[in-house]
Amino acid sequence: MPxxxxxxxxxxxxxxxxxxxxxxxxxxxxxxxxDHLVTERGDFAIVDAGDEEPxxxxxxxxxxxxxxLADYVDEHTIPExxxxxxxxxxxxxxxxxxxxxxxxxDRSGVHDAIxxxxxxxxx
Numbered sequence: 001m002p003x004x005x006x007x008x009x010x011x012x013x014x015x016x017x018x019x020x021x022x023x024x025x026x027x028x029x030x031x032x033x034x035d036h037l038v039t040e041r042g043d044f045a046i047v048d049a050g051d052e053e054p055x056x057x058x059x060x061x062x063x064x065x066x067x068x069l070a071d072y073v074d075e076h077t078i079p080e081x082x083x084x085x086x087x088x089x090x091x092x093x094x095x096x097x098x099x100x101x102x103x104x105x106d107r108s109g110v111h112d113a114i115x116x117x118x119x120x121x122x123x
Contacts, residue, residue: 002034002046003027009043012089040075042068069093070100078109085117094118 006012006021013020016033026047029037037044069090073081084090090097094114101110 001028002031003048004029004034004037004044005047006043007045010089010092012043013087040072042072065093066096066100069097070104073097073101073110074104078107078113081110082113085113088117091117091121 003026005026006023008023011020011022014027014037017027017029019025019027021027021044034044034046038046076084094117098111098114101107101114
């Protein structure tokens with residue numbers, strides 16, 4: 001079982017583990033979940049239990065936040081993106097997420113979900 005560490009971004013709830021993670025938190029996970037967290041989400045890295053520094057795995061350390069979010073919106077459905085937004089996973093990245101979606105598929109459902117989240121945050 002690989003060990004993953006939250007290496008960037010805000011606090012997130014990882015449903016398969018029923019846990020909140022903030023930067024520096026680690027967990028032993030299945031190979032499938034590790035792949036999802038590292039390559040698809042991009043805010044986790046695989047570490048060895050004794051490692052001081054996480055290794056980035058397949059995440060390009062030179063990629064900008066915009067590039068990572070562009071990959072995220074390209075690879076996820078509207079319901080998956082809505083779920084992440086509702087969980088507050090992208091509260092500090094809403095503008096970048098909207099730009100990435102606009103430059104990609106430009107789906108109104110994603111833009112509506114982003115706007116809805118903005119309204120919730122402002123309340």
